[in-house]
Structure formats: C-alpha cells, structure tokens
Amino acid sequence: MHQTRRSVIKAGGAAALLAAFGGALLKPGHTLAAWNKGAFEAKNIADAMKSVGVSNAEESKAIEIRAPEIAENGAVVPIDITSNIPGTTSISVFIEKNPFPYTGTFDFSQGAVPYVHLRVKIGESSPVRVVATAAGKHYTTAKEVKVTIGGCGG
Amino acid sequence: MAEPMKIRATLQGDVADVRVLMAHPMETGQRKDAAGKLVPLHFIQTVTAQLNGKTVFTADVSQAVSRNPVFAFKVKGAKVGDKLSITWQDNTGDKRTDEVVIRAGS
Numbered sequence: 572m573h574q575t576r577r578s579v580i581k582a583g584g585a586a587a588l589l590a591a592f593g594g595a596l597l598k599p600g601h602t603l604a605a606w607n608k609g610a611f612e613a614k615n616i617a618d619a620m621k622s623v624g625v626s627n628a629e630e631s632k633a634i635e636i637r638a639p640e641i642a643e644n645g646a647v648v649p650i651d652i653t654s655n656i657p658g659t660t661s662i663s664v665f666i667e668k669n670p671f672p673y674t675g676t677f678d679f680s681q682g683a684v685p686y687v688h689l690r691v692k693i694g695e696s697s698p699v700r701v702v703a704t705a706a707g708k709h710y711t712t713a714k715e716v717k718v719t720i721g722g723c724g725g
Numbered sequence: 726m727a728e729p730m731k732i733r734a735t736l737q738g739d740v741a742d743v744r745v746l747m748a749h750p751m752e753t754g755q756r757k758d759a760a761g762k763l764v765p766l767h768f769i770q771t772v773t774a775q776l777n778g779k780t781v782f783t784a785d786v787s788q789a790v791s792r793n794p795v796f797a798f799k800v801k802g803a804k805v806g807d808k809l810s811i812t813w814q815d816n817t818g819d820k821r822t823d824e825v826v827i828r829a830g831s
Contacts, residue, residue, distance in 0.1 A: 606770050611787045647791045666789060670755070675786030677798070683781040684740065688797035692753070692789050 610673045616665055616700065619673040623663055625702040628709035631656065636701055636714040645693045645718035652687050654703035654710075659685035661704045667713075668697035693718050730823040734809050735830035741803035742830065743774065743782075745811055746795050747821075753788040766816060769794060774811045776800055805829050 610622030620626040637651035652662055662685060664674040669692070677687045685703065693699075693716055700713040728748035735742050747769065754766035768788040774781055782798045803809075807827045814820040 606785050649795075669789055671787060671789065673787060674789040675784055678783045679781070679798075681776065681779045681781045682800050682802040684799040684801055686797075686799050687784075688744075688795070689784075689786075690791040690795050692791055 607673075607676075611671060613673060614671060616667045616672045619665055619671075620700075620702070623673060623676065623702075625663060625704065625709040625711070628702045628711035631703070631710035631712055634701055634703050634710060634712045636699060636712065638699055638714055638716050640715070641717045641719065642693060644720055645695075646720075647690050648693050648716060648718070649688065649690050650699060652701050654685040654705070656685075656703050656705045656710055658705040659703045662687055663702045663704070664689070664691070665700040665702070666691060666693055666697050667700055669694050672700075727819060727821040730811060730813075730821065732809070732811060732823055732825045734825050734827045736803060736805055736827055737830045739802055739804075741776070741800045741807070741809070741827050742797070743800065743809065744795065744797040745774075746793065747772075747813055748793055749813070749815065751788060751790055751792045751794060769813045769815045772796060772811065772813045774798070774809065776803060776809050777807050803827050 607622060610619055613619035613622050633655040635653045638648060642648040654662060661676055661678045663676040665672045666674050674691055679685050696717040698713040698715050700711060702709050702711045731746040733744045749769050750767055751769065752764045752767040754763065756764045758764050766788060769786060769790065772784040781800050784796065805827055808824060809827060810822055810824040812820060812822040
C-alpha cells in the first residue's frame with residue numbers, strides 16, 4: 572500500500588496518542604490500530620462473520636432493523652438499528668451481497684444506548700444482517716432491502 | 726484539512742440524542758473518474774465519540790458507508806452542558822475532531 576511520509580507521521584502520532592490515553596479511555600482490544608482489515612476485505616458473508624468472530628450468532632427477534640423495503644437510491648440507504656437485548660455492547664452490520672459485506676461494528680459504553688443510525692451503499696438487493704453482542708454472546712437478524720439503482724457506481 | 730463536522734447533541738429526558746454529519750468522499754475504490762481511471766479507496770475507518778472525556782461510542786466502518794457519512798447514537802445519563810467530542814480518521818491517516826456541548830431539547 573502506498574503511504575506518503577506525512578501520513579506515516581500522522582499515523583505514528585495517532586498511535587502515540589492512543590498509547591498515552593488508550594489504557595484509560597478505550598476498551599482493551601479496541602484501538603484505531605485494531606481496525607479489522609481481514610474482516611473488511613472478506614468477500615462473502617460467511618468469511619466476514621468468521622473474521623469478526625460472530626459466525627455462531629443465534630437468530631433473535633429482539634433486534635430491530637429499520638430500513639426501507641425498497642431503496643430508490645442504493646448509494647444512500649438509511650438504516651436504524653436498535654438492540655433490545657439487555658447488556659448489548661456492540662452491533663455489527665453486514666450487507667450480504669455487497670462486494671465486501673462487512674460494513675462496520677459499533678461499540679457502546681458508559682451509558683450509550685445500543686442504537687445506531689447510519690447510511691450505507693448497497694450495490695444490489697440484499698439482506699442487511701445485524702449481529703448484536705451481549706455478554707460475549709452473539710445474536711442476529713436480517714432484513715431484505717431491494718435496490719432499484721445500485722450504490723457502487725458512486 | 727477536512728471540513729468541520731456538523732454535530733447536533735440535544736437532551737431528551739436524560740438521554741443525549743446525537744447526530745453527526747461528516748464531510749468525506751467515502752470513495753469505494755471501484756468508481757471511475759471522467760477519464761476512466763479508478764478513483765482510489767478513500768474512506769473513514771474509525772469514529773470515536775467521547776462524553777466529558779470518556780469514550781461512549783466507537784465505530785469501525787468500511788467504504789460501504791455513504792458519502793458525507795451521517796451517524797446517530799444516544800447516550801443515557803448525559804446532562805446539559807456536557808462536552809461531546811467526536812473524532813474520525815480515514816485510511817490515508819487524515820483525521821478531524823470537533824466538540825460541542827449538549828443542549829436542552831425541545
């Protein structure tokens with residue numbers, strides 16, 4: 572990967588900052604350096620879920636996904652996710668038929684409510700799969716979103 | 726340097742309702758420019774939000790997040806006047822932090 576000298580210096584600075592504050596402010600194992608490259612580069616849903624470590628998730632109706640049934644514009648699809656599972660600490664999102672299904676993980680601590688709103692690109696009609704993690708266990712549900720104009724052409 | 730974020734943080738009961746809009750192209754690495762060349766990957770990878778210096782919300786995301794990303798989240802136990810700071814960093818190492826105070830909701 573091509574990196575300019577400047578960006579290397581910046582990245583180094585960020586790492587130093589994290590090293591200084593990391594212990595107190597961030598949860599163990601979750602730093603900027605931990606961005607899960609392998610999972611984000613996985614090309615199918617099974618590999619992506621495995622890389623994130625949530626492939627053994629059990630189906631649950633306690634996760635609500637609010638997303639349009641038919642998205643007119645796949646480049647901007649609003650999604651609201653709420654986990655009603657007590658003690659939910661993180662929510663991961665996978666768009667099953669995107670070229671790289673793993674879309675992201677959101678972590679909640681210090682009073683943050685397990686709710687997130689985001690806007691995503693969806694290349695073709697696809698289930699949006701959400702995994703909620705509570706007390707080390709994983710729960711999942713999915714909602715199909717139909718796309719009439721793909722989101723990957725920009 | 727990146728444009729400032731627009732952050733709205735209002736208190737509803739004892740829950741802070743936070744909505745943030747970031748200015749970023751979120752290039753997927755699959756789009757071609759007018760000359761037919763691939764536009765390289767350029768996207769926000771991490772977002773961290775701190776309330777009075779304590780991390781409450783973090784996001785690790787991919788290029789599948791839409792251009793000019795919007796995120797919303799909620800933090801229980803917040804008060805009017807609490808400081809909320811949000812930082813993002815992208816895959817080129819560029820980053821930006823903006824801070825607001827929590828305001829009373831309607």
